[in-house]
Amino acid sequence: MPPRSVLICDDEPELAEEIAEFFIALGWSARIVNSGPEALRLLESGFSPTFLMTDLRMPGMTGEELIARVRRLPAHLRPRYVVVVTGHIWETMTPAEFDADRLFTKPIDPDALVAELDRMTGALPAGPYRGEAS
Amino acid sequence: MLIATSIGMLVATLELYRSQSAQQALLATSIRTSGWVAYQAELEFVNTHMALEIARVIPGDAQLADLSLRMEILLSRLPILYDSEEGRMIAQIDLFKPRIQEIERLLETCLDQLQSLPPDAAARASAVSRWRDELEPYGPILKTMLRESVLFNEQIGERERQLAETPATIPVVLGFGSGGVLIMLLLLQLRRDRRALGEIRTARAAQQGLETSLKSLIDAVPAGIVLVRPGTREVLFANPRARSLIGSDGGHPDWAALTSAALAVSGETESDQGEDRKPLVLNRPDGRILSLLTVVRDMVWQAEPVKLIAMADLTKLRDTELQLVHASKLASLGEMASAIGHELNQPLSVIRLAAENALRGLDRSIGRDVTASKLVRIVGQVERAQRITDQIRRYGRLPSSQNQHFPLRPALDLAIGFVANQYRLAGIALLGSFDLPAGIEVSGDQTMFEQVIVNLLVNSKDAFAEGPRRSSAPLTVHVSAKIEGSVVAISVSDNAGGIAQIVLDRLFQPLVTTKPAEKGTGLGLALARKIVRDMAGEIVGGNRDDGATFVITVPFQIPDCAAPGGPS
Known part of the structure; x- marks a missing residue:
């Protein structure tokens, strides 16, 4: 399995740290940012992760805005998959509403998260990520 | 008036009687005397006539001297007829007066001539005869006068007799008259009194009826009504509702708390818009807390000025x-x-x-x-x-x-803390500027006050999500608090574009909202105003600059134990 990387964007530093720690323990490479603009800067600098994992409600730039900006990045700078992790409690939300590939709700079950990400990158076919198609 | 009239009439009757008696006596005296002077004059005229007849026949010195004496006597009698009080009583004396004076002049002439008579007897007799002839025509005058006088006297005498026979006719008639009038007046007065008494009875019955009706009405109304003597605050009357509210009868000491509180509240300076209905919270001895709305009025009850306290139970x-x-x-x-x-x-x-x-x-x-x-x-x-x-x-x-004093600053911090994370996530800057004395307290229910602030902050936050903003300035909500005279003013202002004109003048009415149905109940600001007014404060809202501003003003206290000093 090729090494996978994740960029975690959450305004809660402690949560971002724990998620990163979890992935690192699994052998992933993980980077943490606490806001949308920081994430964009990192992507523009050439850090091209397998996954962008972002929160939705963040001060300054929301997760939706960040995703929209990411979509406009040149193809080589985009992450392969975009995953939304949100504290929203509405069960009716779908990833399509945010133009994302997957949507996870907090509190995250880490095993379920990893299993799903594994399916996306390996065992299962890739999701309908338009960024990849362009 | 009746008595005065009667006495007046009695006095008039007596006066009339007295004057009549006096006049009667005077008349009797005068008329008798007048008859006498007429008689004297007539007698002397006859004597003079006799002396003239004698002297004409025997014109000797003695006869002439006698004649002279008679004529002197007659001359002295005549002026008495018209020049004395007695003579003035003779009927028509003024008509006789010129003729009597002619006699006097004739007599004076005769007396003058008598002094210078010649001794010749024939000449003397001729002179005396001439005098007799000259005096002769005057005889009937004196006779007429005497007759008239006697006739008049006889009439007077007859009248005197009549008066003597019926001595008190006039006074009696007058007495009867006045008595009759008196009785008539009394009867009239009695009738009038009876009518007035009837009217008084009717009025009293009507008044009693009115009082009974009023009492029934007061008993029937669902509000508590208490009548209090202003000075002593003694309860004069309490309707059943008032008795059930207080839970005892009027004489009970529990009432003192109510009456003094109600009168004290009513004595306070008139509040907003001259509203005279005052809220009153009363702790009953059994622990129940009553919320009353009281109105105090001055009224007259059983001819006594009293205070009427009407109480609506708003508990x-x-x-x-x-x-x-x-x-x-x-x-x-x-x-x-x-x-x-x-x-x-x-x-x-x-x-x-x-x-x-x-x-x-x-x-x-x-x-x-x-x-x-x-x-x-x-x-x-x-x-x-x-x-x-x-x-x-x-x-x-x-x-x-119940209202309790609570510290203002922690309450504001708690309210702000409640929404802080939502603001952070929405990217809205929540700024606070507090210029408050240390330990400042306000009176009310703290959680309800916090709710008002939370409500305003949530409204402001939601406003950013709704309307299009004119300005591109960072989303900001500003909470400030500072002393303004006797109140503390807490304001919440945003730059979210302001409140729609259509709801601006109905902001605090219930069920008015600019929010979608799933977000707003339309009760928030209506309840906010209710809560702030319960704190004896006021809340106003409007647009300022590029947003809405709400200002709450409430009275404040600074407890003695709080450190005096500058703003916290």
Whole structure:
């Protein structure tokens, strides 16, 4: 399995740290940012992760805005998959509403998260990520 | 008046009687005397006539001397007829007066001639004859006078006799007359008195009827009515509703609290718009708290000026209002459920992952320090979650019905803390500027006051999501508090574009909202005003600059124990 990387964007530093720690323990490479603009800067600098994992409600730039900006990045700078992790409690939300590939709700079950990400990158076919198609 | 008239008439009668008697006596005297002087004159005229006849026949010196004497006597009698009081009583004396004076002049002439008579007897006799002839025609005058006088006297005498026979006719007639008039007047007065008495009886019956009706009315009204003597505050009357409100009869000492409180409240300076209905909270001895609305009026009761205290029992209404406030709070909690859920999920996520990482770390035998740091993090996140649930519990607490002093600054901080994370997530800057004396307190229910502030802050936050903004300035909500005279002014202002003109003048009316149905109950500001007014304060709202501004003004206290000094 090729090494996978994740960029975690959450305004809660402690949560971002724990998620990163979890992935690192699994052998992933993980980077943490606490806001949308920081994430964009990192992507523009050439850090091209397998996954962008972002929160939705963040001060300054929301997760939706960040995703929209990411979509406009040149193809080589985009992450392969975009995953939304949100504290929203509405069960009716779908990833399509945010133009994302997957949507996870907090509190995250880490095993379920990893299993799903594994399916996306390996065992299962890739999701309908338009960024990849362009 | 009747008595005065009667006495007046009696006095008039007596006076009339007295004057009549006097006149009668005077008349009797005068008329008798007048007859006498006429008689004397006539007698002397006859004597003179006799002396003239004698002297004509025998004109000797002695006869002439006698004649002279007679003529002198007659001359002295004649003026008495018209020049004395007695003579003036003779009927028509003024008509006789010129003729009598002619006699006097004739006599004076005769007397003059008598002094110079010649001694010749024939000549003497001729002179005397001439005098007799000259005097002769005057005889009938004196006779007429005497006759008239006697006739008149006889009439007077007849009248005197009549008067003597019926001595008190006139007074008696007058007495009867006046008595009759008196009786008539008395009868008239009696009739009038009877009529007046009838009217008084009718009026009294009507008044008693009115009083009875008024009493029944006062007994029937659902409001408590108490009549109090102003000075002593003694309860004169209390209707059944008032008795049931206080739970005892009028004489009971429990009433003193009510009457003095009601009168004291009514004596306060007229509040807004001259409203004279005053809220009054009364602690009953049995522990029940009454919310009363009182009106005090001056009135007259059984001819005595009293104070009327009318009381409407708003306790149930107040309880209902509190329930409504509570329901509204729960509703707004529902509105905020999503945000609260999101907020709670944050620490839960951290806890879940930290626990997971710690467990995996145990498998890989990572150091105790790492595991310990995970556990510390978990405890911290649990505390964070607990703060959130505390706020919800606090917010959802049933409000109390009693005003209590509470410190203003912590209440504002709690309200701001409740929405701070939502603001942070929405990217709205929440700025506070407090220029308050240390320990400043306001009076009311703290959780309800906090709800008002939360409500305003949530409204401002929601406003950014609704209307298009004119300005591109950063989203900002400013909370400030400062002293303005006798009140503390707390303002919440945003730059979210302002309130729509269509709702601006109905802001505080219930069920007026600019929010979509799932977000607003339309009760928030109506309840906010109710809560602030219960704190003896006021809330106003409007547009300022590029947003809405709400200002709450409430009275404040600074407890003695608080350190005096500058703003906190």
